[in-house]
Amino acid sequence: MADLLLTDVLPRGYEHPVDVRVEDGRIAEIAPDLTAPGATTIDGGGRPVLPGLVEPHLHLDKAMLGGGDGTLEGAVRETAAMKERFTHDDVVARAEDVLRRAIRHGTTLVRTPVDVDPTVGLTSIDALLELKERWAGTVELQVVAFPQEGIAARPGTHDLLVEGLRRGADVIGGCSYAEDDVEACREHVRQVFDLAERFDVDVDIHADFAAGPDDPRHDLAAFVADVTAERGWGGRTTLGHVTTMAGLTPDSRRRVAARLAEAGVGLVVLPPTDLYLQGRAAPVAELLDAGVATALSSNNVRNAFTPFGTADMLDVTLLAAHTQPFGTAEGLDRLVDRGTAGAAAMLGVGGHDLTPGSRADLVVLDAPGVDHHTALLDRAPRRFVVSGGRLVAETMTTTTLHGL
Known part of the structure; x- marks a missing residue:
C-alpha cells in the first residue's frame, strides 16, 4: 500500500504537473x-517540487552564538x-x-562538523549524537568529529577524536591550516587519514581558508588530493572552503582543480562565510567545468564566522549565483543540483x-503556476516538506495588497 500521494506538482524537466506516489518511504x-487508495494525499496545487535540500557542512554546535569582528582569527578566538x-x-x-529552521526550509540531510578539543x-x-537519533526520519544527520583548533596545537585532541569516533561519529574531520607551520599541517592531514583508515570512515577537512596563498598553510588542497x-x-574525501583557490592564477587553479578531480576529492563551497570573512568564494563554475564534485552550504548560522543566515539552502544557492556566471536558467539548475x-x-x-526508487524527500515550493526558476528567484516559501515519505513541515503564507 502507498504511504503518500503527492498530486499536481511540477518537477524540474517536466512541462506539465504530475503526481508522485510514495511507498515505504x-x-x-x-x-x-x-x-493510491488508502494513502495520505497532499494536493500540490500546480506548484514546483524539488528533492530534499542538503546542508553538507553546517556547524550546529556553534550556531546562534552572535557575531564577531569579521576576521577568521577573531572568529576562532571568540568561539574558543x-x-x-x-x-x-x-x-x-x-x-x-x-x-x-532547516527543515522548515526543506533541508532533509545535514553533515555537521562538531568541535572536539580539550576545552569542550x-x-x-x-x-549531536543524541540529536541524530532524535531527529532520525525528519532530518538525517552525519556527525563529524572535528579538530577546529588543531591536533598538535591542542595536545589531547587526538585521543578525544578517537573516543568521538568510538562513540559513533560518522566522519573524521580535519582543519589543515590550524597548526603552527606547514609541515605540522601536513602531519595533521596524515593523522586524519590514519583515523579514517582505522575506523573506516569518510574524511572532511576544512582547507585553504584565506584570501590568497601567501601563507603556505592555506595552500594544501593539492597535498590533500595526493594523500x-x-x-x-577517492570519493570519500571532502574539503570545505578552499577560498584560497580564488586568489591563484588561472593556470594554478586549473592544475589544482585537475588534481582534485583526478583524486576524487569533493569540495563544499561556503559562500556566506567565505564572502563575509574573505571577500571571495571558491570558483564554483571552474571547479564544475574541471569535473570536481562540488556542493554548497551555509557553514555557520549567526555566529562569529557568519553573523547571518536562516539555514535556507535556496538562499545560499542564490548567493552563490551572485558570485559567478550562473544567471541563466541552465546556471541556476546547475547550482540547484x-x-x-x-x-x-x-x-x-x-x-x-x-x-522512482529514490528516497521520498520532497520540497514543494509555494509558487503555483510557475517553474522552479521563478520560484527560486522569488524566494518562494516551502509549502510542504516531505522526509522519507512523511510530511514533516507545512508553511502557509498570505499577502493582501490594499488599494490596488
Missing part, C-alpha cells in the same frame, strides 16, 4: 493521474572562549533551533533525486 511512480561555557543542554537547544571535550559530540590518492580515499542530489552524493547518500 521511496518514490514508486511519477506520472499524471495516479491513484565561548566553548568554555558550552553545556550539553545549551548545545542541544541551539542546534535544534537551527534544525527547525566530547560535550558537543554527545549532544587521498595514496590512501585510496549542488544543493540537492549532487551534495547528497558527496556525502555518500545515493538516490536523493526525483526519480
Whole structure:
C-alpha cells in the first residue's frame, strides 16, 4: 500500500504537473493521474517540487552564538572562549533551533562538523549524537568529529577524536591550516587519514581558508588530493572552503582543480562565510567545468564566522549565483543540483533525486503556476516538506495588497 500521494506538482524537466506516489518511504511512480487508495494525499496545487535540500557542512554546535569582528582569527578566538561555557543542554537547544529552521526550509540531510578539543571535550559530540537519533526520519544527520583548533596545537585532541569516533561519529574531520607551520599541517592531514583508515570512515577537512596563498598553510588542497590518492580515499574525501583557490592564477587553479578531480576529492563551497570573512568564494563554475564534485552550504548560522543566515539552502544557492556566471536558467539548475542530489552524493547518500526508487524527500515550493526558476528567484516559501515519505513541515503564507 502507498504511504503518500503527492498530486499536481511540477518537477524540474517536466512541462506539465504530475503526481508522485510514495511507498515505504521511496518514490514508486511519477506520472499524471495516479491513484493510491488508502494513502495520505497532499494536493500540490500546480506548484514546483524539488528533492530534499542538503546542508553538507553546517556547524550546529556553534550556531546562534552572535557575531564577531569579521576576521577568521577573531572568529576562532571568540568561539574558543565561548566553548568554555558550552553545556550539553545549551548545545542541544541551539542546534535544534537551527534544525527547525532547516527543515522548515526543506533541508532533509545535514553533515555537521562538531568541535572536539580539550576545552569542550566530547560535550558537543554527545549532544549531536543524541540529536541524530532524535531527529532520525525528519532530518538525517552525519556527525563529524572535528579538530577546529588543531591536533598538535591542542595536545589531547587526538585521543578525544578517537573516543568521538568510538562513540559513533560518522566522519573524521580535519582543519589543515590550524597548526603552527606547514609541515605540522601536513602531519595533521596524515593523522586524519590514519583515523579514517582505522575506523573506516569518510574524511572532511576544512582547507585553504584565506584570501590568497601567501601563507603556505592555506595552500594544501593539492597535498590533500595526493594523500587521498595514496590512501585510496577517492570519493570519500571532502574539503570545505578552499577560498584560497580564488586568489591563484588561472593556470594554478586549473592544475589544482585537475588534481582534485583526478583524486576524487569533493569540495563544499561556503559562500556566506567565505564572502563575509574573505571577500571571495571558491570558483564554483571552474571547479564544475574541471569535473570536481562540488556542493554548497551555509557553514555557520549567526555566529562569529557568519553573523547571518536562516539555514535556507535556496538562499545560499542564490548567493552563490551572485558570485559567478550562473544567471541563466541552465546556471541556476546547475547550482540547484549542488544543493540537492549532487551534495547528497558527496556525502555518500545515493538516490536523493526525483526519480522512482529514490528516497521520498520532497520540497514543494509555494509558487503555483510557475517553474522552479521563478520560484527560486522569488524566494518562494516551502509549502510542504516531505522526509522519507512523511510530511514533516507545512508553511502557509498570505499577502493582501490594499488599494490596488
